[in-house]
Amino acid sequence: MRTRASGRTVGGLRSLSLQAPAVTLLLIWMLIPLGMTLWFSFQRYNLLMPGMERFAGWENYEYLLTDPALWSSMATTLVLVGSVLAISVIGGTLLAVLYQQDFFGRGVARVLAISPFFIMPTVSALVWKNMMMHPVNGVLAWFSGLFGLPAVDWFSNYPLLSIIIIVAWQWLPFALLILLTAMQSLDDDQVEAARMDGAGPLAVFFFITLPHLKRAISVVIMIQMIFLLTIFAEIYVTTSGGPGLATTNLAYLIYIRALLEFDVGGASAGGVIAIILANIVAIFLIRMVARNLED
Amino acid sequence: MATLQLKQIAKRFDDTEVLKGIDLDVNDREFVVFVGPSGCGKSTLLRIIAGLESASSGDLLVDGQRINDVGPADRGLAMVFQSYALYPHMTVEDNMGFSLRLAKVPKGERRAKVREAARILQLEPLLDRKPKALSGGQRQRVAIGRAIVRNPSIFLFDEPLSNLDAALRVQMRIELARLHEELDATMIYVTHDQIEAMTMADKIVVLQAGVVEQIGSPMELYHHPCNRFVAGFIGSPKMNFLPVEVVGSDERGVEVTLPGGGSSVVPVSSDGVVAGQSLELGVRPEHLLLDEQGPLRGRIEVIERLGGQTSLYVRMEDALVTITADGDVANAVHDEVRFGFEQKRAHLFDGQGLALQGLDRHPLSEPGRRDNRARHDAGA
Numbered sequence: 310m311r312t313r314a315s316g317r318t319v320g321g322l323r324s325l326s327l328q329a330p331a332v333t334l335l336l337i338w339m340l341i342p343l344g345m346t347l348w349f350s351f352q353r354y355n356l357l358m359p360g361m362e363r364f365a366g367w368e369n370y371e372y373l374l375t376d377p378a379l380w381s382s383m384a385t386t387l388v389l390v391g392s393v394l395a396i397s398v399i400g401g402t403l404l405a406v407l408y409q410q411d412f413f414g415r416g417v418a419r420v421l422a423i424s425p426f427f428i429m430p431t432v433s434a435l436v437w438k439n440m441m442m443h444p445v446n447g448v449l450a451w452f453s454g455l456f457g458l459p460a461v462d463w464f465s466n467y468p469l470l471s472i473i474i475i476v477a478w479q480w481l482p483f484a485l486l487i488l489l490t491a492m493q494s495l496d497d498d499q500v501e502a503a504r505m506d507g508a509g510p511l512a513v514f515f516f517i518t519l520p521h522l523k524r525a526i527s528v529v530i531m532i533q534m535i536f537l538l539t540i541f542a543e544i545y546v547t548t549s550g551g552p553g554l555a556t557t558n559l560a561y562l563i564y565i566r567a568l569l570e571f572d573v574g575g576a577s578a579g580g581v582i583a584i585i586l587a588n589i590v591a592i593f594l595i596r597m598v599a600r601n602l603e604d
Numbered sequence: 605m606a607t608l609q610l611k612q613i614a615k616r617f618d619d620t621e622v623l624k625g626i627d628l629d630v631n632d633r634e635f636v637v638f639v640g641p642s643g644c645g646k647s648t649l650l651r652i653i654a655g656l657e658s659a660s661s662g663d664l665l666v667d668g669q670r671i672n673d674v675g676p677a678d679r680g681l682a683m684v685f686q687s688y689a690l691y692p693h694m695t696v697e698d699n700m701g702f703s704l705r706l707a708k709v710p711k712g713e714r715r716a717k718v719r720e721a722a723r724i725l726q727l728e729p730l731l732d733r734k735p736k737a738l739s740g741g742q743r744q745r746v747a748i749g750r751a752i753v754r755n756p757s758i759f760l761f762d763e764p765l766s767n768l769d770a771a772l773r774v775q776m777r778i779e780l781a782r783l784h785e786e787l788d789a790t791m792i793y794v795t796h797d798q799i800e801a802m803t804m805a806d807k808i809v810v811l812q813a814g815v816v817e818q819i820g821s822p823m824e825l826y827h828h829p830c831n832r833f834v835a836g837f838i839g840s841p842k843m844n845f846l847p848v849e850v851v852g853s854d855e856r857g858v859e860v861t862l863p864g865g866g867s868s869v870v871p872v873s874s875d876g877v878v879a880g881q882s883l884e885l886g887v888r889p890e891h892l893l894l895d896e897q898g899p900l901r902g903r904i905e906v907i908e909r910l911g912g913q914t915s916l917y918v919r920m921e922d923a924l925v926t927i928t929a930d931g932d933v934a935n936a937v938h939d940e941v942r943f944g945f946e947q948k949r950a951h952l953f954d955g956q957g958l959a960l961q962g963l964d965r966h967p968l969s970e971p972g973r974r975d976n977r978a979r980h981d982a983g984a
Contacts, residue, residue, distance in 0.1 A: 498686075498688075498689035501683075502683070502685060502690075502750075504656070504676050505654060505676045505681070505682065505703075506677065507703050507706040507707055508706055516691070517691065520693040521693075523693070
């Protein structure tokens with residue numbers, strides 16, 4: 310017992326020294342920006358007023374928390390994340406079932422279905438803005454014209470919906486990719502056993518396929534959540550957060566504060582709030598995923 | 605309680621013909637084993653019976669009703685898969701009751717049926733567990749339980765014991781035989797293991813390359829294999845084959861030359877046999893006898909001592925033969941040995957590999973003369 314304990318200490322020291330560079334690097338990478346953000350969030354620091362920097366206490370936070378823009382941007386963030394998650398998980402599951410079927414040209418179809426994920430967010434946002442949803446040049450306007458309907462000005466009339474469509478278009482392939490690989494690990498015998506037990510296609514989906522995909526779905530939700538909380542490029546390229554604050558999410562609000570209003574202190578306070586929000590989400594999420602990964 | 609008939613069942617995948625016209629009658633309450641080397645089409649045949657695959661041609665009849673176009677769930681069959689195919693996210697109880705749940709059987713009745721099956725299989729303490737918390741043998745029993753709960757007319761088993769370790773396999777074999785008696789059901793069982801086939805079957809169907817080689821009771825296949833393939837496949841260790849030449853024939857049988865000189869009479873029908881014809885002599889290892897005066901000789905290459913019996917691998921001029929001898933046999937490797945064989949137990953195969961008909965039938969080899977079958981029928 311004692312020898313093992315001492316052996317562990319030696320091994321512990323040795324492995325610690327090996328881990329040290331990586332851990333140190335990670336700490337520097339994480340802690341310095343975090344520390345600076347925290348520091349700036351308690352400073353009155355506006356680039357338009359050089360030389361006026363001073364300790365501000367909770368001022369930045371008070372200002373931010375009483376600002377209706379914060380709450381509306383939080384709501385926008387949650388709506389955006391929630392809708393895109395719903396679309397990509399539900400759509401991705403259905404498409405995964407579809408692309409699991411054997412049909413002619415399945416390989417090509419799979420690659421095409423997954424390809425939107427490989428397009429840069431700025432590029433896809435521009436394509437959607439100028440070629441798909443544009444009220445004059447857009448494909449959608451041409452379609453509604455075919456039926457004699459007036460063209461829809463997507464970004465003025467349904468700004469958040471438009472953003473949701475674009476982001477969902479980008480992320481649905483990701484969900485599809487993960488869920489399709491998960492589908493492939495489904496044991497055929499199980500499906501056949503269920504068929505012999507009297508399960509039709511719907512029952513097989515709900516009783517066998519869906520439970521099997523549960524774990525993959527929770528992974529999709531977790532990874533997408535991380536990226537969707539910080540959606541920026543699509544908003545910047547298409548609506549610039551407008552009209553008004555209709556498409557301003559938390560990330561974009563921080564951008565407005567820091568780089569349009571040059572209020573570094575206020576933006577840092579927004580950043581800290583974003584961190585707190587992300588952590589609250591993460592706690593629930595990681596619990597859920599951990600539970601799923603356990604069984 | 606059901607009979608099953610296969611009529612000219614064939615299956616093609618694109619250009620390859622997997623099954624080439626299978627005819628088979630399975631009687632009520634019979635335990636039928638499909639046995640054959642991997643790739644012989646036995647699993648495909650089972651899947652066609654189950655309805656998981658459709659036959660390219662031929663008819664499938666249960667109790668005289670054609671079921672080719674009936675879905676797998678409505679055929680009244682239940683299947684136990686090689687991988688068990690338990691639903692991993694459901695408890696044992698839910699796994700076993702899944703078919704009843706889909707059939708919208710009330711919860712109380714469902715529970716009662718699952719409990720009953722669990723009692724038969726001694727699974728009662730495990731009902732709340734998930735499959736991953738079970739051992740291989742327990743999973744196997746749950747898979748069987750899932751089949752029992754459906755109260756099928758025919759049970760189908762697709763190599764159910766191949767994922768178990770040797771000791772457990774023996775135990776499950778006994779349990780399946782007991783279950784067959786207790787449930788009084790027709791069972792069809794696929795395996796590549798001839799020991800499973802010999803020990804459990806009422807009727808063995810030997811398949812090779814999509815063709816039925818022989819159908820018969822275990823002892824019939826053992827004592828009267830109809831061709832060289834069946835002779836080599838059934839029995840362990842494998843039958844020895846020696847090239848011989850016909851000297852002559854009379855009412856006692858066919859006289860053949862033996863390797864290394866001498867000749868011997870094998871009591872088989874001499875129809876169509878001419879002097880000078882080349883045949884193959886087939887003798888099982890247990891029917892080769894060490895004998896100072898024996899007509900055959902060779903040098904021992906390997907000795908495998910199993911305790912109760914010993915396998916001697918003996919190099920003859922142009923063949924390696926296996927002799928199953930007594931456990932206490934004193935020979936050592938490289939010894940020269942002489943041995944003979946029991947003529948009554950020997951077989952002769954012609955150029956096409958077909959067996960020459962034996963003159964005497966073995967008393968245990970008549971169809972339906974299986975011991976536990978007879979006992980079972982007397983009890984019923």
